[in-house]
Amino acid sequence: MLSSDADGLSSRGAAVEIADRPRREVTLADVARAAGVSKSTASKALRDKYGVGADTRTRVREVAEKLGFRPSAVARQLTAGRTGTVGILTNDLEGRFVIPILAGAEDALGAGELSVILCDARGDAIRERRHLRTLLERRIDGLIVVGGARTEPRPSLGRDLPLPVVYAYAPSADPEDVSVAADDRLGGLLAAEHLWSIGRRSIAYIGGDPTYDASRERAEGARAALAALGGELITAPMSAGSWTERWGRLATARLLDEQPGIDAFIAASDMLARAALDVLRDRRLRVPDDVAVMGFDNWPIIVTNTRPELTSVDLGLQELGRYAASRIFAALSGEEVAPGLDLRPVRVVVRDSTVRNDVAAD
């Protein structure tokens, strides 16, 4: 069922008036009347303001409690000028990258008493404008724009928005906007360093769709790290690359055939790494003994289900969401938030596919 019925008030003055009204919320005036004080006194009493007698306060509170009074945030917002809401605008709600960011942001915002209004434009610019309009009319205090599948810069929503805006994951194309994103290049760099540190010297990269910046950045990072260490990154022509396991298997096989002696793979995603594991298994190559493998994303459901479990670069997306929220808070409290792209650190999570920790089961 839906709407409930009246509450258990009664007693006191306005019995007749309230009794059986077709569903009205209990208002401050009701409380004040029932407590025999004025609205402003009731208001103060309920909010620990100075200037209210202790006895009055408790009486008002009891009455409010009994009546089931819920102060209307709407009314409060009208005078306060702030709504205590932050919009989160995304284009790919179903994508798995958006979720952790969203979760992190919601968590941080909620802890700061801000509610999240969620909008999914599903990649449609028209819908995006519509949602933006709605959000502005709702007088949100801040806005987080969460990029979808790709990390490429996205069009700015404009500089003249009357509120703090933070772009997360996919930065804004306008350098004057505030953007936060995961540092893919650093990820590649750390991955290569990790493999180097465990003695691998013949490290190959399995890229994803080469039109993705993320795939290229990760390769760049690895390449740079190895160059600094005196090594070199082995790559395959990636013109046909994609994010499918099918491609992962193909690329792995090709690399193994053409470049004998490979002792480690960096895959641009966990799915690709998993594909690599499958191929290595088929070829009776031991992981990590013969070949170490690591992926990107640290996607729990994948990395803990492969055999052996998969070392992976964690992009810290939840933390990214939290960080985006913190930028909003900063702006809201008057701080000057520096414009531009703020690249956030990532980290390598080591598992059995590069360093054996315990008995390999199965």
Place this chain on the structure above:
Amino acid sequence: MLSSDADGLSSRGAAVEIADRPRREVTLADVARAAGVSKSTASKALRDKYGVGADTRTRVREVAEKLGFRPSAVARQLTAGRTGTVGILTNDLEGRFVIPILAGAEDALGAGELSVILCDARGDAIRERRHLRTLLERRIDGLIVVGGARTEPRPSLGRDLPLPVVYAYAPSADPEDVSVAADDRLGGLLAAEHLWSIGRRSIAYIGGDPTYDASRERAEGARAALAALGGELITAPMSAGSWTERWGRLATARLLDEQPGIDAFIAASDMLARAALDVLRDRRLRVPDDVAVMGFDNWPIIVTNTRPELTSVDLGLQELGRYAASRIFAALSGEEVAPGLDLRPVRVVVRDSTVRNDVAAD
């Protein structure tokens, strides 16, 4: 960067007053003044109401446009009594089952001009109460409670909430509440019928964590279907079951060893099905020729990446979210929504792991 600066208005009367105020939104009064009409006229003009001259209307609109007027939803809500918002309360935002439901609901609600306020209680009852309080104070028009990982009934939020509430995925324990969920039993039933229809007569079930209703319901459905067809479902003792691939491999191996002649597996999840595929592959059993395999969830990233691609039961979660939203709309428009659990249909998505469609690649 954050708050922008003034807009390009100027001209007309109140130049001094507005000029450089510390960031005030353009209000209806501003528009009215600038257009030389009264507030009420401006209001009507902007909303196609009768009783406004055509020329007046266009003039007001031009002015509003130029001033960048955005009617405050907050103010409107105060008198309207409705806020045009729906709360979505979940306990497992990061879980992959919540997302499609959330996406479906957001889509349907957004199309109906309702905004979504998202709250994640992360399984904490205290936090849930707090969020609920906030939502009620924000005067949401409706509430959707989206269950997390498990499908078991959850505690009701109470019968006396002054708004329509719909529980999705995990129903409310109170039969007086409105609940919608995927029909797991039907899923098991359809799965078994599908396999039977392609000639399989020795069908085994790989369950997940046996403490999950979902795992048991699916088995029940399959068992019932086979019983009706004159068959019997082969199961393994599931006391040790879980949702990991590790368990999936174990269970598959055990079933194959103990029950020779199995020609089909129904796994309680796609991950488990994937594990089964791995074992079958290791044993050089052909899929689907020797053994057909199907999973549950129809999780895109998994089912399209296995070899062969995986037949799976789609729980229609996005549609479930949409349906939950529709229940809210119904209640909001005064319809009587029947209380109780409303089980929604699921469907089998056939792929190569049960019926070969095209050349097996790789």
Place this chain on the structure above:
DNA sequence: CTGTTAGCGCGTTCAA
């Protein structure tokens, strides 16, 4: 310490 008054920004009577 308490009560009265005046908005917040909009929509909606009801007169003019």
Place this chain on the structure above:
DNA sequence: TTGAACGCGCTAACAG
């Protein structure tokens, strides 16, 4: 066709 006045629920400024 237009405008003045009121109210939505609450808070903040002032009086008492």
